Amino acid sequence: MASREKFGMRQNNRMGIKTIVVIGISLIFLRATPRAMAQEIDVLIKNGHVIDPRNSINARMDVAIANGKISQVAADIPESQAKKVIDAKGLFISPGFIDIHTHVFVGSKTGFADGINSLSPDDFTGRSGVTTVVDAGTSGWRNFPVFKEQVIDKSKTRILAFLNIAGSGLSGKPSQENLDDMNPDSASHMLKKYPETIVGIKIGHYEGKEWTPFDNAVEAAERSNAPLLVECHLPQYSLEDQLNRMRPGDIITHSFEKISERMSVIDEKGVVRPFVKEAQKKGILFDVGHGGAGFWFSEAIPALKQGLVPNSFGTDLHRFSVNSGMKDMLNVMSKYLAMGMKKEDVILRATWAPAKSIRREDLGHLSKGAVADVAVWSMRKGNFGFVDAGGNKIEGDWKLEAELTLRDGKVVWDLNGLSAKKFVE
Numbered sequence: 001m002a003s004r005e006k007f008g009m010r011q012n013n014r015m016g017i018k019t020i021v022v023i024g025i026s027l028i029f030l031r032a033t034p035r036a037m038a039q040e041i042d043v044l045i046k047n048g049h050v051i052d053p054r055n056s057i058n059a060r061m062d063v064a065i066a067n068g069k070i071s072q073v074a075a076d077i078p079e080s081q082a083k084k085v086i087d088a089k090g091l092f093i094s095p096g097f098i099d100i101h102t103h104v105f106v107g108s109k110t111g112f113a114d115g116i117n118s119l120s121p122d123d124f125t126g127r128s129g130v131t132t133v134v135d136a137g138t139s140g141w142r143n144f145p146v147f148k149e150q151v152i153d154k155s156k157t158r159i160l161a162f163l164n165i166a167g168s169g170l171s172g173k174p175s176q177e178n179l180d181d182m183n184p185d186s187a188s189h190m191l192k193k194y195p196e197t198i199v200g201i202k203i204g205h206y207e208g209k210e211w212t213p214f215d216n217a218v219e220a221a222e223r224s225n226a227p228l229l230v231e232c233h234l235p236q237y238s239l240e241d242q243l244n245r246m247r248p249g250d251i252i253t254h255s256f257e258k259i260s261e262r263m264s265v266i267d268e269k270g271v272v273r274p275f276v277k278e279a280q281k282k283g284i285l286f287d288v289g290h291g292g293a294g295f296w297f298s299e300a301i302p303a304l305k306q307g308l309v310p311n312s313f314g315t316d317l318h319r320f321s322v323n324s325g326m327k328d329m330l331n332v333m334s335k336y337l338a339m340g341m342k343k344e345d346v347i348l349r350a351t352w353a354p355a356k357s358i359r360r361e362d363l364g365h366l367s368k369g370a371v372a373d374v375a376v377w378s379m380r381k382g383n384f385g386f387v388d389a390g391g392n393k394i395e396g397d398w399k400l401e402a403e404l405t406l407r408d409g410k411v412v413w414d415l416n417g418l419s420a421k422k423f424v425e
């Protein structure tokens with residue numbers, strides 16, 4: 001445009017045929033403008049129903065993506081402006097889902113039970129509409145650089161991490177229990193070194209009675225101005241003592257776990273315990289953390305009815321949970337639909353709410369300029385069964401299914417070939 005204006009101005013100083021020719025050329029340029037704009041949108045997803053809780057959008061809208069970013073969300077964006085058009089009629093569009101509790105340090109030879117439990121994230125994320133996972137302390141300050149090099153940098157999934165206060169993360173005994181290795185200095189130093197990737201500190205799976213690991217984890221989180229993720233199953237730390245030590249914005253996972261020795265969120269009469277309500281009021285965030293043993297309907301249903309609503313649907317993705325009642329994040333979300341949560345609320349807790357909890361407000365929404373991590377999904381109607389960690393089942397009429405997942409504007413999952421070319425014989 002600038003050079004064309006200069007060219008026009010130069011010619012304006014003269015009269016006659018040359019001026020007419022220049023005006024003619026300018027008109028050709030102007031008429032060419034819409035065709036130039038046709039190059040501006042890389043992918044246009046049309047006719048879907050957008051649910052973007054961060055931006056209070058819950059309506060039929062088109063979503064335009066350019067250069068890996070959201071360029072526009074609006075009704076009726078013209079197809080002529082797009083290189084590729086995807087028809088999402090009858091489908092929902094939302095920000096890509098964020099799973100804040102996973103174990104994806106694959107190849108690490110670390111485990112928290114009896115072996116190698118991490119999974120390769122790309123094998124499980126796109127097909128569940130998940131574009132960001134947060135590893136829950138599978139690595140610590142000693143081996144995080146290896147995790148980054150081997151997995152984080154080589155995956156399509158955006159991988160963030162809570163750093164375990166134990167130096168080598170979930171490395172099993174004896175190193176996982178070594179108090180001298182739970183160093184708040186080293187942990188907060190590592191967090192400062194990788195602020196783009198490490199979102200907080202994690203404490204969990206410690207078997208001793210001392211509070212040193214917990215206190216050191218709080219100190220590391222405090223120094224790093226970051227949240228603490230608490231994943232303690234064992235009875236040596238009561239739930240009340242854990243919640244009392246946590247700060248507003250810290251996250252407790254396996255919130256609806258029912259392991260007899262660990263005090264649960266619900267009392268014998270099915271009422272949310274007063275200290276849990278207090279913790280919620282104080283600003284502690286409750287993550288589902290389903291896993292293989294971390295989710296029971298007998299806890300989660302009364303909690304939901306009484307307003308103890310999970311802030312996020314961390315799956316605790318690992319080798320055992322994917323083949324149990326957990327399965328994947330969409331299954332956990334569908335479970336909450338079956339328990340009576342509205343779909344808009346489910347999407348909030350799968351997108352913007354977890355983004356805020358890990359203090360990554362650049363994620364979890366479809367604002368103009370945001371990274372184009374997008375989930376296109378359907379609600380299938382039928383008879384579905386949902387199982388908890390105790391083998392108890394509830395039934396539901398709806399199941400969420402990931403149709404198309406885009407990460408950084410690129411298709412990473414396409415169940416029915418929405419983005420594919422039609423085969424012509």
Ligand SMILES: [Zn+2]
Pocket residue numbers: 101102103136231291316
């Ligand atoms: Zn876990």
